[in-house]
Amino acid sequence: MARICTLSEAIEENVRDGDTLAMEGFTHLIPYAAGHEIIRQGRKELFLVRMTPDLIYDQLIGVGAARGMKFSWGGNPGVGSLHRFRDAVENQWPRPLEIEEHSHAAMANAYEAGAANLPFATLRGYIGADLAKVNPNIKSVTCPFTGEVLAAVPSIRPDVSIIHAQRADRKGNVLIEGIAGVQKEAVLAAKRSVVTVEEIVDELDPPSPNAVILPTWAISSVVHVPGGAFPSYAHGYYPRSNAFYIAWDKVARDRDSFTAWIKENVLAGTPADFARHVTKRAANAA
Amino acid sequence: MSSEFTPTEMMTIAAARALTSDDVCFVGIGAPSAACNVARLTHAPDITLIYESGTIGTKPDVLPLSIGDGELCDTALCTVSVPEMFRYWLQGGRITTGFLGGAQIDRFANLNTTVVGEYDQPKVRLPGGGGAPEIASNCGQIYITMALSKRGFVDHLDFITSMGHGEGGDHRKRLGMTTKGPTRVITDMCVFEPDPVTKELSVGSIHKGVSRSQIEENCGWPVRFSPNLTETPVPTEREISVLRDINARTKKAHEAA
Numbered sequence: 001m002a003r004i005c006t007l008s009e010a011i012e013e014n015v016r017d018g019d020t021l022a023m024e025g026f027t028h029l030i031p032y033a034a035g036h037e038i039i040r041q042g043r044k045e046l047f048l049v050r051m052t053p054d055l056i057y058d059q060l061i062g063v064g065a066a067r068g069m070k071f072s073w074g075g076n077p078g079v080g081s082l083h084r085f086r087d088a089v090e091n092q093w094p095r096p097l098e099i100e101e102h103s104h105a106a107m108a109n110a111y112e113a114g115a116a117n118l119p120f121a122t123l124r125g126y127i128g129a130d131l132a133k134v135n136p137n138i139k140s141v142t143c144p145f146t147g148e149v150l151a152a153v154p155s156i157r158p159d160v161s162i163i164h165a166q167r168a169d170r171k172g173n174v175l176i177e178g179i180a181g182v183q184k185e186a187v188l189a190a191k192r193s194v195v196t197v198e199e200i201v202d203e204l205d206p207p208s209p210n211a212v213i214l215p216t217w218a219i220s221s222v223v224h225v226p227g228g229a230f231p232s233y234a235h236g237y238y239p240r241s242n243a244f245y246i247a248w249d250k251v252a253r254d255r256d257s258f259t260a261w262i263k264e265n266v267l268a269g270t271p272a273d274f275a276r277h278v279t280k281r282a283a284n285a286a
Numbered sequence: 287m288s289s290e291f292t293p294t295e296m297m298t299i300a301a302a303r304a305l306t307s308d309d310v311c312f313v314g315i316g317a318p319s320a321a322c323n324v325a326r327l328t329h330a331p332d333i334t335l336i337y338e339s340g341t342i343g344t345k346p347d348v349l350p351l352s353i354g355d356g357e358l359c360d361t362a363l364c365t366v367s368v369p370e371m372f373r374y375w376l377q378g379g380r381i382t383t384g385f386l387g388g389a390q391i392d393r394f395a396n397l398n399t400t401v402v403g404e405y406d407q408p409k410v411r412l413p414g415g416g417g418a419p420e421i422a423s424n425c426g427q428i429y430i431t432m433a434l435s436k437r438g439f440v441d442h443l444d445f446i447t448s449m450g451h452g453e454g455g456d457h458r459k460r461l462g463m464t465t466k467g468p469t470r471v472i473t474d475m476c477v478f479e480p481d482p483v484t485k486e487l488s489v490g491s492i493h494k495g496v497s498r499s500q501i502e503e504n505c506g507w508p509v510r511f512s513p514n515l516t517e518t519p520v521p522t523e524r525e526i527s528v529l530r531d532i533n534a535r536t537k538k539a540h541e542a543a
Contacts, residue, residue: 026339026368027354051368052416075413077352078315082413089411101400104338105372105420112369124377127461128396128449129419134405148462178359179339182368212367233356242351242540 002172002219007196007271010221011037014192015046018067019159022049022190023056024111026181027077028235030056031164031196033228033274036266039063049156051107051182055231055248058082059266061097062258068098070156072107079245083252093255101135106153111182113155114189125151161190164229165214166236168197169204172216178235180212187214196225198237198278227274238278291521293474294433296493298324298529299521301385301431301472307332311383312376312421315353317431318385320529321472323349327528336381338417340366349536372417376424384425386418386448387432390440393486393507394457395430395450395468395478397422398443405445415447422448427466434473440506451485475501477518486510491518 005013015021015038023031035056038046048057048069055076060066062084074085088097102110105125113121122141132138132151141152163183165176174195176183187193195214200222206213216222231244251261265273291299301321305311307330313322323346326333334343339354343363350358359365366375375381388397389412399418403409422428428450432438450468451457458467471478471487475496478487488510489501494517502509521529 027352028339028356028359071414073414073416074411077354079351081411086411090408101414103415103419104368104417105376108369108372112373123373123420124424125420127419127423127463128446128452128458129415129422130400130405130446131415131419178356179341179354179365180367181339181354184367185369235356235359239356240352242355245351246540 002195002216002222004168004170004172004200004222007033007037007223007225008041010194010223011041014160014194014220015043016159017043018045020047020049022156022158022161022186024050024161024163024181024183024186025229025232026051026179027240028179028181028233029164029176029183029229030054030232031162031228032056032230032232033225033271034162034164034194034196035059036269037271039065039262039266049158051104052077053082053085055082055245058084058252059262061085061088062094062252063262064094066097068100070100070102072102072104076245076249079249083249084258087255100137101131102138102153103129103131106138106151107156108182110153110156111185111189114157115185118155120152120154122150122152156189158186158190160192160194161186162194162196163187164196164234166197166234167199167201167204168195168222169201172219172222173204174214174219174222175204175206176212176214177207184212184214188218192220194221194223195219196223196228198226198228198234200224225271225274227277228271230274230277241277291526293493295521295526295529296518297431297433297472297474299525300477300493300518301429302328302525304429304470304472305330305333305383309383310334310336310381311385312336312338312381312425314386315350317387319349320532321431322385323532324525324529327532328525336375338368338371340368340371342366342375347535348539349532351540372420376420379424381424382426384421384428386421386428386430388430388447390438390443391430391432391471392440392443394452394454395471395480395487396443396446396452397430397448397450398445400445400447402444418448422450422467423463423465425465428468429470429472430468431472434475434501434504436504436506439504451480454485455483475504479512481510488512489515491516493518494520
């Protein structure tokens with residue numbers, strides 16, 4: 001059974017210094033509030049895993065919480081660079097960042113293999129691509145039936161995975177709607193997991209018997225954090241703040257403006273701050 | 287006929303024209319997304335657009351800023367998980383056409399979106415490959431669209447993020463690939479196509495008002511021109527108005543949110 005608790009308790013109990021941490025959400029349902037709580041609690045030496053690091057890992061990298069990162073696309077979607085990520089890779093600021101770079105297909109397969117309790121994933125991938133030359137974790141296997149040589153990557157087995165979802169019931173069963181990305185796989189691949197949700201309701205009332213549901217006994221902690229995915233979005237609750245993503249470019253481009261932003265909005269903030277994004281944006285979501 | 291259009295509008299419309307209603311198209315963000323939706327709203331209404339976030343048969347009213355905008359899911363026939371997208375639909379061989387952009391391209395249509403300089407000590411760290419390495423190998427064919435410039439069209443790539451025709455000739459076949467790879471590179475000055483044998487890109491059509499020397503000045507390798515060189519038909523009024531309308535709706539939507 002998942003424990004329904006506060007965000008500060010959930011991070012305290014589940015995220016430890018040095019952990020391999022996956023915070024997933026493919027553009028949609030990115031668990032920003034949880035990322036801010038990790039920064040406030042001062043977690044260190046994390047090895048971050050995420051297909052698209054997005055602003056959430058730009059923030060964790062910029063404050064120096066990460067020793068390394070496994071990823072497949074490190075940009076600000078439709079806008080340009082993740083400047084804190086670039087500064088870490090190009091100039092080792094605020095500290096060097098070890099990177100393990102893959103393709104989306106390999107990451108998606110590796111999460112699925114992790115959820116399936118397999119040691120590695122295989123795919124018809126990386127053909128003629130240079131990533132295989134620079135990442136020693138991209139190897140190959142020969143099919144024992146056909147002789148075809150396929151790419152192989154280690155499965156992803158995070159110490160802890162964190163996702164955001166629309167709803168949980170009072171037992172902690174979780175419903176995910178819309179673009180579901182690799183969130184289900186990320187939770188099932190991990191030793192521990194935290195799910196932040198927009199609402200906790202009496203009845204989950206799934207729209208279909210085939211809805212994407214994570215049962216409470218597959219999750220460690222469930223936390224009610226309305227607006228917790230802002231500036232990404234929660235399908236049916238509030239839209240993506242494309243304007244915030246565009247504005248982030250200027251904030252993150254400069255070390256001082258980034259640090260000031262973190263101080264004002266993260267270190268001096270609380271999880272309850274995220275709720276205002278739901279109120280403010282409710283009209284747009286309809 | 288429209289007399290006034292920008293080079294970028296010509297590029298997007300030339301790219302849109304390459305698509306048909308029969309295509310099942312894996313769409314990249316930016317210029318590819320604009321082209322695919324202009325095709326859908328003009329001559330290819332039944333085209334199936336797929337974005338790697340898992341949205342199948344999507345019909346966005348505004349262009350997405352990111353690959354997983356809510357608009358894509360709201361207007362899709364269905365939305366599947368990302369592992370399913372890459373395993374069943376892309377690797378499963380269900381996609382006829384992949385549409386890619388890139389930071390850098392070479393004469394064999396290999397793309398770099400990873401680093402400028404050494405991988406371990408990059409001068410510029412670019413976002414990386416995302417879905418491109420497997421889109422490039424698993425789709426039936428690939429269209430590439432990017433503006434022509436010396437910075438983008440380079441003699442030598444520092445890094446091959448996704449393979450086009452590799453070293454040229456039958457390189458794809460030698461690596462076991464059965465798909466066609468890049469069949470068209472659509473720029474703001476001209477459209478390149480690979481030579482049937484060597485696979486080196488050559489200019490097949492030039493946009494109105496562009497000279498051969500302009501193309502040569504903006505390309506990092508000695509440009510070959512097809513013996514059957516044509517002029518790209520200028521955008522029609524309808525194509526231009528559809529493109530401008532969707533761009534205007536998109537700008538308004540992105541600034542508002």
